[in-house]
Amino acid sequence: MANIRDVADSAGVSVATVSRTLQQPERVSPKTRNKVMAAVQAVGYKPNLMAVKFRSGxxxxxxxxxxxxxxxxxxxxxxxxxxxxxxxxxxxxxxxxxxxxxxxxxxxxxxxxxxxxxxxxxxxxxxxxxxxxxxxxxxxxxxxxxxxxxxxxxxxxxDNRAAAKAMTEHLISLGHSRIAMIKGPNSSPLTQDRLAGYQDALTQAGISFEENLLFPGDFTLQAGYNAGETIACLKDRPTAVFCENDETAIGAMQAFKQANLHVPNDISMAGFDDIAFSAFVDPPLTTIAQPxxxxxxxxxxxxxxxxxxxxxxxxxxxxxxxxxxxxxxxxxxx
Amino acid sequence: MANIRDVADSAGVSVATVSRTLQQPERVSPKTRNKVMAAVQAVGYKPNLMAVKFRSGxxxxxxxxxxxxxxxxxxxxxxxxxxxxxxxxxxxxxxxxxxxxxxxxxxxxxxxxxxxxxxxxxxxxxxxxxxxxxxxxxxxxxxxxxxxxxxxxxxxxxDNRAAAKAMTEHLISLGHSRIAMIKGPNSSPLTQDRLAGYQDALTQAGISFEENLLFPGDFTLQAGYNAGETIACLKDRPTAVFCENDETAIGAMQAFKQANLHVPNDISMAGFDDIAFSAFVDPPLTTIAQPxxxxxxxxxxxxxxxxxxxxxxxxxxxxxxxxxxxxxxxxxxx
DNA sequence: ACCTGAAATGAAAACGGTTACATTTTAAAT
DNA sequence: ATTTAAAATGTAACCGTTTTCATTTCAGGT
Incomplete structure (x- = not known):
C-alpha cells in the first residue's frame, strides 16, 4: 500500500506538504495542491486511518x-x-x-x-x-x-414513573380497579420506577395495592405468555393487565386467546415502548410510545x-x- | 497515561523486555517477569491498543x-x-x-x-x-x-428456492391451488429465488402460475398490511398467501382480521424466517426457520x-x- | 578455569501519519 | 533595487508499540 511518503516523492514535495494538502488545503498553494492531488491519484494513496487515530490519540x-x-x-x-x-x-x-x-x-x-x-x-x-x-x-x-x-x-x-402512572390512570378511567402488572426483572430500576408509577395512580384513585397482582417477567414474549397463562387461570381474575413492555403484552395476549379470553372485553391489555408490532397485533395494543x-x-x-x-x-x-x-x-x- | 517506557523504567529493564513479558512471557526469565508485572501494576499500565493495531497493521x-x-x-x-x-x-x-x-x-x-x-x-x-x-x-x-x-x-x-418450494408444496398438499405471494423488493435476488421456488412447486403440481396473484412488498409490517387489505377485497380471493417474510405475514393477517377473514379457515398464511413473534401471534404462524x-x-x-x-x-x-x-x-x- | 551454544536482554529502527519549528519563496511597500 | 512581513514549504521529532539484530549473561561440558 502506498503511503504518504510515496505521494511526497511522486509529487516532488515533502510529506508535510502532502499532509497539509489533505487536511488543510487552504494552507497550500493551488499549484502544489494540484501536483499533490495528481500524485495521490497516481500512486493510489489511501491514508492509513489507524495511524491517524494512533497519532491523534x-x-x-x-x-x-x-x-x-x-x-x-x-x-x-x-x-x-x-x-x-x-x-x-x-x-x-x-x-x-x-x-x-x-x-x-x-x-x-x-x-x-x-x-x-x-x-x-x-x-x-x-x-x-x-x-x-x-x-x-x-x-x-x-x-x-x-x-x-x-x-x-x-x-x-x-420519566418511567410518570409514564406508568399515566397508563394506570388510563386503565382506572375505564373503570378498572383490579389491574395486574407483569413486571421486568426486579433488579432493574426501570421496573421499580414503573411499579412506583403504577402504585401512585392506585393510591391517587384510592385503590388498594395488592401484592398478588404482580407477576414476574423479563421483557420477553415467552415470559409474557407464561404470566398470561397464570393470570388466565386465576379464580378472581383482574380486568386489566399492564405489562412493562410490548413483547410481554403480546405474549400474554396470546395466552389469553388460547384460554378463550377476549381482549379487551374480558381483559384489557396495556404495553410499554410502542414497538412496530404493537400496531399490527390483534387487537392493536395500547401502549406508551418512547422516542x-x-x-x-x-x-x-x-x-x-x-x-x-x-x-x-x-x-x-x-x-x-x-x-x-x-x-x-x-x-x-x- | 503510563506507557510501556514508564513500565520499563520502573522495572529497570528495556521496553523490549516489557513487550516480551506481556506478549510471550515464556521468552523472559521468571525473575524479570515478576519485576515487570509488579511495575505494570505500580504504574497502572494499560497498553494503547490503538498503537498496537497500528504497528501490527x-x-x-x-x-x-x-x-x-x-x-x-x-x-x-x-x-x-x-x-x-x-x-x-x-x-x-x-x-x-x-x-x-x-x-x-x-x-x-x-x-x-x-x-x-x-x-x-x-x-x-x-x-x-x-x-x-x-x-x-x-x-x-x-x-x-x-x-x-x-x-x-x-x-x-x-437455498431460498428450495425453501420456498417446500412451503408452497405444503400449501398445495393442504389442497390449495390459488396461492398468492407477497413479495420482497423486486431488486432482491432473494425475492427472485423464492419466487422461483414457488413457481417450481406450482409447475410440479400442474397448477398454472398467475401473475396477478403476486403482490408487492418490502419486508415490513406495513407493506404486509397493505397487501392484505388488497387481497381481502379481491372478488376471486386466493385461499392461501405465502409471504416472503414473517413481518409481511403478520401485517397481512392483521388486515385479514379487520376484514373479518379467519385464518386459516378463510385463508391460510405462511411466512419466512421464524422470528420470535411468529410463535406468539394469533394464530401462530407457519413459516420457514432459518438458523x-x-x-x-x-x-x-x-x-x-x-x-x-x-x-x-x-x-x-x-x-x-x-x-x-x-x-x-x-x-x-x- | 575455560569454551561454547543457548537463553535473556538491550538498542534502535520501524510502522504512517501530524505538527512545531526552521527555512525558503513570494509579494507588497518603500 | 531593497527591505520586510506573510505565505509556502521543508526538516525532523513524535505518538506507543513490536521486532530485528547485536550484545550480554548463563549453564553445561571439558
Whole structure:
C-alpha cells in the first residue's frame, strides 16, 4: 500500500506538504495542491486511518453496550445512535452483552485501552472497574434508557414513573380497579420506577395495592405468555393487565386467546415502548410510545459533547413519552 | 497515561523486555517477569491498543453492513456475529445502511483505510468501488443472507428456492391451488429465488402460475398490511398467501382480521424466517426457520479464515432450513 | 578455569501519519 | 533595487508499540 511518503516523492514535495494538502488545503498553494492531488491519484494513496487515530490519540469509536440487540426497542435506539454517530464522524462498536458482566468488561476495557473514546451503556450498571479507571478519574460514559442516577454520568431517560402512572390512570378511567402488572426483572430500576408509577395512580384513585397482582417477567414474549397463562387461570381474575413492555403484552395476549379470553372485553391489555408490532397485533395494543431513535441520538450527542469537554456537570435529559390508546384497552365490564 | 517506557523504567529493564513479558512471557526469565508485572501494576499500565493495531497493521475490526437493524431477523444474525467475533478476538463495527449506498461506501472505505480488516455484507450488493480496491485486487469480504453469487467472495446463504418450494408444496398438499405471494423488493435476488421456488412447486403440481396473484412488498409490517387489505377485497380471493417474510405475514393477517377473514379457515398464511413473534401471534404462524445466529457465526468465521489466508477459492456455504408448521395454515375449504 | 551454544536482554529502527519549528519563496511597500 | 512581513514549504521529532539484530549473561561440558 502506498503511503504518504510515496505521494511526497511522486509529487516532488515533502510529506508535510502532502499532509497539509489533505487536511488543510487552504494552507497550500493551488499549484502544489494540484501536483499533490495528481500524485495521490497516481500512486493510489489511501491514508492509513489507524495511524491517524494512533497519532491523534482519538479513535473516534464509541462503544455501545446493549443488553440484547434482539429487543426491538433497543434496535430502534441503536438505529438512532448510528445516525448521530455518522453525522459526528464517529463509529459505533456494538456489544451485545446479554447481561453478561464479562462481555461488558471486555468491551468497557476498550475505552481504557484507547480503542474507543467513550461508552454508552443502556443498562443500569457501571461497566468500569478499578482496573480500568485512569489517573484523571472517570471514564467518559453516557447512560441511557435504563439508568443509574447518581449524578456521576450524563443520563438520558424517560420519566418511567410518570409514564406508568399515566397508563394506570388510563386503565382506572375505564373503570378498572383490579389491574395486574407483569413486571421486568426486579433488579432493574426501570421496573421499580414503573411499579412506583403504577402504585401512585392506585393510591391517587384510592385503590388498594395488592401484592398478588404482580407477576414476574423479563421483557420477553415467552415470559409474557407464561404470566398470561397464570393470570388466565386465576379464580378472581383482574380486568386489566399492564405489562412493562410490548413483547410481554403480546405474549400474554396470546395466552389469553388460547384460554378463550377476549381482549379487551374480558381483559384489557396495556404495553410499554410502542414497538412496530404493537400496531399490527390483534387487537392493536395500547401502549406508551418512547422516542427510541431520539434516545440513541441524544446519548451519542451527549457523549461527544462530553468528549469535547463541552459538559461541566453531568446533565440529566428526560425524554417525552406519549400514551397511545389503541383497541386492547376498553371499559371494565361487570 | 503510563506507557510501556514508564513500565520499563520502573522495572529497570528495556521496553523490549516489557513487550516480551506481556506478549510471550515464556521468552523472559521468571525473575524479570515478576519485576515487570509488579511495575505494570505500580504504574497502572494499560497498553494503547490503538498503537498496537497500528504497528501490527491489523485492526481486528470487522465492518458489518446490515440493511436495517430494526429487522428482527437481522438482529439475530448480528447477535451470532457478535458471539463469533468475540471468540476470535475481533470487534464488530456495525453499519445500519438503510439501503443507502453512501452510507455503505462510507463504511466500506474503512476496509481500504485500514480501520477494519474485512467486511460482511448482508445485502446483494458490492459496496466496494474502484477508489477502494487496492493493488492486490479484492478486498476481504463475505456475503451473507442475501447474496451475489458470482464466485468472487465467500458466500453463506440459504437455498431460498428450495425453501420456498417446500412451503408452497405444503400449501398445495393442504389442497390449495390459488396461492398468492407477497413479495420482497423486486431488486432482491432473494425475492427472485423464492419466487422461483414457488413457481417450481406450482409447475410440479400442474397448477398454472398467475401473475396477478403476486403482490408487492418490502419486508415490513406495513407493506404486509397493505397487501392484505388488497387481497381481502379481491372478488376471486386466493385461499392461501405465502409471504416472503414473517413481518409481511403478520401485517397481512392483521388486515385479514379487520376484514373479518379467519385464518386459516378463510385463508391460510405462511411466512419466512421464524422470528420470535411468529410463535406468539394469533394464530401462530407457519413459516420457514432459518438458523439466523448460525448465519452470523458462519459469516464471521469465514471472514476471519479469509483474513488469515486459510481460504483458497471462495466457498459457498448453504445453511439448512426447516419448515415449521403451526396453525396459520389449514386445509383448503370449498 | 575455560569454551561454547543457548537463553535473556538491550538498542534502535520501524510502522504512517501530524505538527512545531526552521527555512525558503513570494509579494507588497518603500 | 531593497527591505520586510506573510505565505509556502521543508526538516525532523513524535505518538506507543513490536521486532530485528547485536550484545550480554548463563549453564553445561571439558
Amino acid at each position: 482519538k479513535s473516534h469509536n464509541l462503544v455501545v453496550l446493549v443488553p440484547t440487540v434482539a429487543n426491538v426497542f433497543f434496535a430502534r435506539v441503536i438505529s438512532g445512535m448510528q445516525e448521530a454517530a455518522a453525522e459526528l464522524g464517529y463509529s459505533i462498536l456494538l456489544a451485545n452483552t446479554l447481561g453478561n458482566s464479562e462481555i461488558e468488561s471486555h468491551y468497557a476495557k476498550m475505552v481504557s485501552t484507547s480503542q474507543a473514546d467513550g461508552l454508552i451503556q443502556l443498562r443500569a450498571h457501571n461497566p468500569f472497574d478499578a482496573s480500568m479507571v485512569n489517573d484523571n478519574g472517570l471514564l467518559p460514559m453516557v447512560n441511557a434508557c435504563e439508568v443509574i442516577d447518581d449524578g456521576q454520568y450524563p443520563v438520558v431517560s424517560l 427510541a431513535e431520539e434516545f440513541g441520538r441524544t446519548a451519542v450527542t451527549l457523549l461527544v459533547d462530553l468528549l469535547n469537554g463541552k459538559i461541566r456537570k453531568a446533565p440529566k435529559v428526560i425524554m417525552p413519552f406519549e400514551l397511545i390508546v389503541r383497541e386492547s384497552t376498553g371499559k371494565a365490564l361487570g | 491489523k485492526s481486528h475490526n470487522l465492518v458489518v453492513l446490515v440493511p436495517t437493524v430494526a429487522n428482527v431477523f437481522f438482529a439475530r444474525v448480528i447477535s451470532g456475529m457478535q458471539e463469533a467475533a468475540a471468540e476470535l478476538g475481533y470487534s464488530i463495527l456495525l453499519a445500519n445502511t438503510l439501503g443507502n449506498s453512501e452510507i455503505e461506501s462510507h463504511y466500506a472505505k474503512m476496509v481500504s483505510t485500514s480501520q477494519a480488516d474485512g467486511l460482511i455484507q448482508l445485502r446483494a450488493h458490492n459496496p466496494f468501488d474502484a477508489s477502494m480496491v487496492n493493488d492486490n485486487g479484492l478486498l476481504p469480504m463475505v456475503n451473507a443472507c442475501e447474496v451475489i453469487d458470482d464466485g468472487q467472495y465467500p458466500v453463506v446463504s440459504l 439466523a445466529e448460525e448465519f452470523g457465526r458462519t459469516a464471521v468465521t469465514l471472514l476471519v479464515d479469509l483474513l488469515n489466508g486459510k481460504i483458497r477459492k471462495a466457498p459457498k456455504v448453504i445453511m439448512p432450513f426447516e419448515l415449521i408448521v403451526r396453525e396459520s395454515t389449514g386445509k383448503a375449504l370449498g
